[in-house]
Amino acid sequence: MKSFLHVSDIGPLATALEEARQVKATPLAWRHLGEGKTVVLVFFNNSLRTRLSSQKAAYNLGLQPIVLNVGADSWKLETELGVVMDGDRSEHLREAVPVIGSYCDLIGVRSFAGLNDRDFDYAETILRQFIDWSGRPVISLESATVHPCQAFADLITIDEYWTRKTGLRLGSGRRPKVVLSWAPHPRALPQAVPNSFAEWMNAAPVDLVITHPEGYELDPQFVQGARVEYDQMKAFEGADFVYAKNWSCPGVSCPQAYGQVLNYDRSWTVDERQMAVTDGAYFLHCLPVRRNVVVSDAVLDSPKSIVIPEAANRVVSAQTVMKRILEDIKNQ
Amino acid sequence: MKSFLHVSDIGPLATALEEARQVKATPLAWRHLGEGKTVVLVFFNNSLRTRLSSQKAAYNLGLQPIVLNVGADSWKLETELGVVMDGDRSEHLREAVPVIGSYCDLIGVRSFAGLNDRDFDYAETILRQFIDWSGRPVISLESATVHPCQAFADLITIDEYWTRKTGLRLGSGRRPKVVLSWAPHPRALPQAVPNSFAEWMNAAPVDLVITHPEGYELDPQFVQGARVEYDQMKAFEGADFVYAKNWSCPGVSCPQAYGQVLNYDRSWTVDERQMAVTDGAYFLHCLPVRRNVVVSDAVLDSPKSIVIPEAANRVVSAQTVMKRILEDIKNQ
Amino acid sequence: MKSFLHVSDIGPLATALEEARQVKATPLAWRHLGEGKTVVLVFFNNSLRTRLSSQKAAYNLGLQPIVLNVGADSWKLETELGVVMDGDRSEHLREAVPVIGSYCDLIGVRSFAGLNDRDFDYAETILRQFIDWSGRPVISLESATVHPCQAFADLITIDEYWTRKTGLRLGSGRRPKVVLSWAPHPRALPQAVPNSFAEWMNAAPVDLVITHPEGYELDPQFVQGARVEYDQMKAFEGADFVYAKNWSCPGVSCPQAYGQVLNYDRSWTVDERQMAVTDGAYFLHCLPVRRNVVVSDAVLDSPKSIVIPEAANRVVSAQTVMKRILEDIKNQ
Numbered sequence A, B, C: 001m002k003s004f005l006h007v008s009d010i011g012p013l014a015t016a017l018e019e020a021r022q023v024k025a026t027p028l029a030w031r032h033l034g035e036g037k038t039v040v041l042v043f044f045n046n047s048l049r050t051r052l053s054s055q056k057a058a059y060n061l062g063l064q065p066i067v068l069n070v071g072a073d074s075w076k077l078e079t080e081l082g083v084v085m086d087g088d089r090s091e092h093l094r095e096a097v098p099v100i101g102s103y104c105d106l107i108g109v110r111s112f113a114g115l116n117d118r119d120f121d122y123a124e125t126i127l128r129q130f131i132d133w134s135g136r137p138v139i140s141l142e143s144a145t146v147h148p149c150q151a152f153a154d155l156i157t158i159d160e161y162w163t164r165k166t167g168l169r170l171g172s173g174r175r176p177k178v179v180l181s182w183a184p185h186p187r188a189l190p191q192a193v194p195n196s197f198a199e200w201m202n203a204a205p206v207d208l209v210i211t212h213p214e215g216y217e218l219d220p221q222f223v224q225g226a227r228v229e230y231d232q233m234k235a236f237e238g239a240d241f242v243y244a245k246n247w248s249c250p251g252v253s254c255p256q257a258y259g260q261v262l263n264y265d266r267s268w269t270v271d272e273r274q275m276a277v278t279d280g281a282y283f284l285h286c287l288p289v290r291r292n293v294v295v296s297d298a299v300l301d302s303p304k305s306i307v308i309p310e311a312a313n314r315v316v317s318a319q320t321v322m323k324r325i326l327e328d329i330k331n332q
Helices: A013-025 A049-060 A093-102 A118-122 A125-133 A148-166 A192-203 A232-236 A307-331 B013-025 B049-060 B093-102 B118-122 B125-133 B148-166 B192-203 B232-236 B307-331 C013-025 C049-060 C093-102 C118-122 C125-133 C148-166 C192-203 C232-236 C307-331
Strands: A038-043 A064-069 A106-110 A138-140 A177-182 A207-211 A227-229 A241-245 A282-284 B038-043 B064-069 B106-110 B138-140 B177-182 B207-211 B227-229 B241-245 B282-284 C038-043 C064-069 C106-110 C138-140 C177-182 C207-211 C227-229 C241-245 C282-284
Touching: A013 A148, A013 A307, A038 A049, A038 C049, A049 A064, A049 A148, A049 A307, A049 B038, A049 B064, A049 B093, A064 C049, A093 A125, A093 C049, A093 C307, A106 A125, A106 A307, A125 A138, A138 A148, A138 A307, A148 A192, A148 A241, A148 A282, A148 A307, A177 A192, A177 A232, A192 A207, A192 A241, A207 A232, A227 A232, A282 A307, A307 B093, B013 B148, B013 B307, B038 B049, B049 B064, B049 B148, B049 B307, B049 C038, B049 C064, B049 C093, B093 B125, B106 B125, B106 B307, B125 B138, B138 B148, B138 B307, B148 B192, B148 B241, B148 B282, B148 B307, B177 B192, B177 B232, B192 B207, B192 B241, B207 B232, B227 B232, B282 B307, B307 C093, C013 C148, C013 C307, C038 C049, C049 C064, C049 C148, C049 C307, C093 C125, C106 C125, C106 C307, C125 C138, C138 C148, C138 C307, C148 C192, C148 C241, C148 C282, C148 C307, C177 C192, C177 C232, C192 C207, C192 C241, C207 C232, C227 C232, C282 C307
Parallel strands: A038 A064, A038 A106, A106 A138, A177 A207, A177 A241, A207 A227, A241 A282, B038 B064, B038 B106, B106 B138, B177 B207, B177 B241, B207 B227, B241 B282, C038 C064, C038 C106, C106 C138, C177 C207, C177 C241, C207 C227, C241 C282
Antiparallel strands: none
């Protein structure tokens, strides 16, 4: 695995899920794999779950994590080519990336979408520089358009709770109905989480329905054949899993609105009203979540809310991915 | 030990002191205990000694520390329940705490008193959320009202220097006279350090005298039966140990003055004048200390100043507490 | 080695280079040396290479690194003696340094020149306090006047590429011509890198030429007998290695100009024009580098640019120095 951005990077999902189950059952069984090796975790943006779960996953594998907070710890980094660097950016990614690569065996990068330039973001410009120039495998820890460690953890969680609900493993019986619902938020947020969630659910044996107000259409490469339903209540009917998340305008039909907040309609806040029409659906959210804006206290604090086990599975997804990469390195 | 806030959490003090002596003598003797385990150290505030000594203590036990600087590294955290989170706080402790708990085996939390709301502070509101919601043992690394790792290190230090002075172990002969003295400071500081120092000295075989200007009375739960003396010179007479520290108004008799600086009387600065009436007392301070405000250079740089060995014992107290917790986990 | 500031601290260079080659060949061969030991890395300033390479070097030796960002993580530190500390600095280095020393086995310190007070900077006032008061070996990770880990990595790199060019080891045939060239920069930078580079090259079997505009004369203790050439093109003639770097006025002939930017002459930007008169010289720079200000894209992206392998050797130099210190500790 040269990079981990898309569901296709992990190979057959059933195999990946089985491996994740083993990692969760015996997290310390591969401690020799990372011995003498380091992962640099580069943060251009804040993080809680990703920061902690990536370090925990590394330790479980005997791998030493080194955290780099760009800007706070090091220098402001220039990302454009051909410029005269006489401003406030002291170092170019063209140097920083291969240097970082020379100090470690794999790299994780958190770099949010800037939401100003759709082409720049959707080309994954920053992450691509890490992939192209570091000489190391690169894991997206949420980059401009994807958050694969989150989506993998989401899938692991859905698999676990589907078994709890039906006694069956995902893929071995009827397909659960999974609803991805837009929700309001006071600030403009990237589309990385819904993009990856849609991509992974499309690849998994589930029926995905996406619901959002008009104008919030996700990029077709992630929506693929999924049903899009503009009536939130209709979308929730009979759902087994509800995944709430805000995102800003993806700019698909109207590129100049890219990254904007098109509406703040609080009727979309996920509450008991919507949950009542589901089939006793479990509630998921990637966190951090704005209480009583994205979702009501009543839903978030209900027994059907599985956001904490979902977050806990971030160690499992990160460790499974790092394990694969370390095995690849060993077999080279 | 589910949490470490009070002297009662560590059990019999003589046993704890003996264990601390062993930890200091052979710090690497329990390296297997922490193997494959992690401690998350959560800092809502700055720290030097606590930050370094907690990490060193963890490493000595084979335990992997993960440091989280709230605000800088992660998100601003909401601490009140029932609010509509449409402001600048992206995440609620209600989620953040169990998530952190899911990534580690024990948690240390530094969270200073806000000094605005006495009830909020004295209820240890922040730390309680960690204790109630994390599912993990929680160590106060100075919380709103207590700093038990410091007080334990203070006791270890007093024990060592009492033996040096008298050839006896603490508890096996006459009781040393220990003076806790208020001292001036340009800013309003929490009461956590004097609270815990008083609590631990009251539990130890020493005679505690507390001296401070009127209005600075500490909370009765910490003062207990200790003698309070408003005349600093009288308090210092015949002392074996002097512990200087500033604190702001505890608001005991006058709640509306809670957290305020009531006076900045530089005659309370600990100097050779006061030390001259002691029985050649050793000088202690938790650090950081304002030179020539809290204490004069002459006293701090004298051979009787033991602030550096006192700080060094922060590794010993932290390691003894972590060791106990790891042994509890093992025996569960 | 009580401290690592100067080339003389590492002993005979041929021995040090041979040791560095072994460290590079088998980086994990000394993992037992650091077992149960910690290094505290104190950063008063930003860092990318030093931060990562020091941690990697420590891990390779089984040594646990603890990073301390002064100001962000801990308290603002007072550095002057005898002051009444009633301002914004909560702690004095007089306490902080021995406390840090008590939590570790060796210390690395990054503390840039303030460029305001030449005497303060050139006395290495901050680093000296660490050396005098910590009780531990201290490594300069770029202090006010020197950057020895960088200069040692530079020498390792020159040795490697000289062998690549001539088939000979440094010292076993003709001496390469090494040019240290000043280059323009929008901000005032310290002289630590050129000082150490000059010092180390003077001690190595190379012919050093230093070139810069008038007024930028480096301190004689570092220049020693090296040729100084004010005509950049003349200096570059027949060079085997070109080392570009900006520095501010060292204040040698004109102390009141210390730390100032005397000129911003872009004709000094290293470009193909200057490289054309060399003997196919390799290009080095310590990084971070301002593209098209210090050096053109054409030179930096050419096959002769070895800035990335040079940065990679920062692990080798740091590890060789830490290894020496750990061996000293073991043999005490």
